[in-house]
Amino acid sequence: MRTQLIRLIAAVAGTAVLAVGCGSGGTGQGAAGGKAEITLWQQKFTDQEDTWYKKAVAAFNKSQDKVVLKHVIVPADVWDQKMKAAQAAGKAPDVYTVNYSKVPGFARTGQIQALDPLIPADKWAGLQESVVGSVEHKGKKYGYPMLVEPSAVLYYRKDLFAKAGLDPNKPPATWQELIDYGKKLTTKDVAGVVTAANQIDMAWSSWGLQWNAAGHLPISDDWSTPQATDAKYKQLLQVYQTLYQQGIMPKQPLAPYADANPLGQGKTAMMVCGSWAASVLLQDYPKLVANIGAAALPSFDGDTTKPTATLGGWTLVVDAKSKNAKASADFVSWLLAGDPTLLVEFFKNTKFSKYSPRAAVADAIKNDPAAADNPWARTIEEQVVKYAKPEPAYDWAISLAFGKAIEKALQGKDIDQALQAADAEIKDVIAKNNLAGQGS
Known part of the structure; x- marks a missing residue:
């Protein structure tokens, strides 16, 4: 459960700044140029991961003419407090990062919404079934898997x-x-x-x-x-x-x-x-x-x-009260179910110390010469990831x-x-x- 690692990083970072603006989430319409605004809250990870998110958000915004995505990085030690306050005020972010073990619980309590109706069926092809199971509740998918990392x-x-x-x-x-x-x-x-x-x-x-x-x-x-x-x-x-x-x-x-x-x-x-x-x-x-x-x-x-070992990891979810649920899900699909090259860069930035549950990305990683820089990646994948269980929910x-x-x-x-x-x-x-x- 890498939340413990994130908390360690957050403790070192102290009151790290909220990057790329620090306003509330889900604001609906009204962004500059008449574009619909959606907000992504990302829990602070390592500098390399944070940089990748910033770059990806910039690329997404450049590709859109009707939507603009606002990106907020929140330190782990204030995440729960900030999220609860935003939800109470009706200003929760449209999209946010969640570790797998919390997804079923959030789905049961109606905090997040199913993505099956919002993301086309073909976008779910090629995902490891065991990992998909970590984001399911009563047969519906509530998050799109991004990565797994054995504990x-x-x-x-x-x-x-x-x-x-x-x-x-x-x-x-x-x-x-x-x-x-x-x-x-x-x-x-x-x-x-x-x-x-x-x-x-x-x-x-x-x-x-x-x-x-x-x-x-x-x-x-x-x-x-x-x-x-x-x-x-x-x-x-x-x-x-x-x-x-x-x-x-x-x-x-x-x-x-x-x-x-x-x-x-x-x-x-x-x-x-x-x-x-x-x-x-x-x-x-x-x-x-x-x-x-x-x-x-x-x-x-x-x-x-x-x-x-168990497989933990992170996914993106769409808040149940998002005013732009389809646009939010489109971003999730663009980021995690789109061009594999984008995600390969993420795994490269993190020294291939995490693993993709999506076949197209995993195949692209194997063909990337830089993957050889991590001499333990193949061993961990074949000896640990292969037999690991999903972390409990x-x-x-x-x-x-x-x-x-x-x-x-x-x-x-x-x-x-x-x-x-x-x-x-x-x-x-x-x-x-x-x-x-x-x-x-």
Whole structure:
């Protein structure tokens, strides 16, 4: 769930300016020259992503004679507050960025509108079905998928592997091997492995591992029954407990989960992070690239076809109260379902650390010589993305309940009791929010 990374960036950016104007959204008619005005709110991402959006908006506006698009970049730390205020005032933006896990919920509450009637059927061809499923609610599509990025990839330092007597070309394949490797790699100056270490980061970064350990998430598919006490989850919490209690993980986190710097700085030999870490490593540690390997996170039983990550990402939606819904959807279609070259530039700008769910774009990327600059892209695509599950769309409190259980395991508390507490908390969330039957 790369929202955590965005929040990290926002914290550094502080009160970053709202780019390209800072007015409210959905203004309907009245733009200069008699053009209809639509507004795009984009959550602030990296500078490279923000620059791409600005360039794309300028190109769209140049191509239009009846519509003008106003582009607003909003820092992540004020996004919710600003959006709620705009909605309350009846001035929500026409189009805005949303991460996949929120789309079904927004659709259920009537915050966004279905795009099927607004975007021609042929524009939906060539999209990965599993990703399309992330933007669907009751058979209708409420967002157009832009990208996916797996939540968990194992990056490791080949030079430190060799120094510890480990084969640099054979990363750990099972969790027991991860523990064994971690012991050999841990020194007084270098951690054996760095991964999520607090309940919030563990709540979402472990989604893929929850699937890997038990074959399901800690709530039934229809969201009616908690499943956190499945005995198979004990092995997951035991791994975290062992890594932490035996000092393989640092006692004090070196950085938030989304931060790739500990590996580049030589503070850890192995690091679990999302695919976006590749762009940081390529940008900030170019001399180390040859000494860094990437692989799928180990599976509990060594089966490489089981998921170890979930696919998060971003989509564009049209507000339910937009006064120019068709023009807004036309922009979404132009940006994400139009010329593949436009999107290839986005992936190039982000060092090919994200992946396109649209076949035409994915094919164009493979034919772009610059794609070879990311030496881990193909491995991540074939070993991680291929088997990853969509990130869950249920209430965040459910994920947090499981994150709390993992945190208790880190602290050395009884694993059975930690899972029982999570199960009870999930049961309470289901009841208080009337979730039963609302899942897929």
